Amino acid sequence: MKDEELSGRLREAAEAHLPDRARMLARVERGMAGGRPAPRSVRPPRAVRPWLRVAGATAAVCGVLAAGAFAVTSAGDDARARGGPVASAPSPAPDSPAAKGPGGLPPEDGPLWTGGAVDPNSNPYWAQSNVTLRTTEPLTALTVELRVALTGGVNSTGSWRSLPEPDFTVSVNESGGYLVYRWTLRPGRTVPAGTHTFAGQYNHAEGDRDATGDYVTAHAVRASGGKAAVGDRFGRTR
Incomplete structure (x- = not known):
């Protein structure tokens, strides 16, 4: 076969195998449309x-x-x-109404004096309120009242006094928002001159109890004649 004839046949074969550009572009577009992931939407930041x-x-x-x-x-x-x-708060002047006991009673009247304080052996669940009564002459009549404010959980667990038990009647009750301890000298008995103690014991809610609302009063008749009345608030600086 002559060279010219061979070259012509090769050229015809090459032209027969030329790619169809239009078909190739169509296949590429179809492939891109099918395999390309869809674009993700971007969420705008939310307002607070x-x-x-x-x-x-x-x-x-x-x-x-x-x-x-x-x-x-x-x-x-x-x-x-x-x-x-x-x-801390300043102490009231000695002659001011705030310096006096409950009902305007003074801590001292003639031969009689009284003071109230929480016993140092009290604890976060239980307390004892001590009343000290001092008289420089005998008394033929005496009533001592200890009033403990009914703060959380307050209830009586007993009472005592340093004077002979048979000489007094004792009562404990709730009245006017207070737990009231009352010691009354029996008729015909006498309280000698000296310093005497009356105490009320009670449970209370856990923690330090504020005793500033508690107070004591004492009313007495002196053997020499005449009456005396005193009072004191707990926690007050005299």
């Missing part, structure tokens, strides 16, 4: 809801207040631990 802003502001304020309260409490505790002074 109003209640979340309020809650956040409230939490911030509470945090500031809590930090301030902790700082004040810590300062007081540190002062007590170091034995330093802790701020």
Whole structure:
């Protein structure tokens, strides 16, 4: 076969195998449409809801207040631990109404004096309120009343006095928001001159109990004639 004839046949074969450009583009487009992942939508940032802003502001304020309260409490505790002074309310003037006992009764009247204080052996669940009565002359009549404010969980667990038990009648009851202990000298008996103690015992809610609402009164008749009446509030500085 001549060279010219061979070259012509090769050229015809090559032209017969030329790719169909239109068909190729169509196949590429179909492949891209089928295999390409669909574009993801982008969610715009959500606006902060109003209640979340309020809650956040409230939490911030509470945090500031809590930090301030902790700082004040810590300062007081540190002062007590170091034995330093802790701020307290000023004591009333001796001749002012606030310095007198309940009902305007003075802590001292003639030969009679009384004072009330919580016993130092009291604990976070139980307490004893001590009443000290001092008289410089015998008494032929005497009534002592101890009133314990009915704060949380207060209920009586007993009472006692340093004077002879047969000389007194004793009652305990609730009245006007108080647990009332009453010791009354029996007719024909006498309280000698000296210092005497009356005590009421009671349970209370756990923790330190505030006794500033408690008070004691005493009414007496002197053997020499005349009456005397005194009173005192617990926790008051005289």
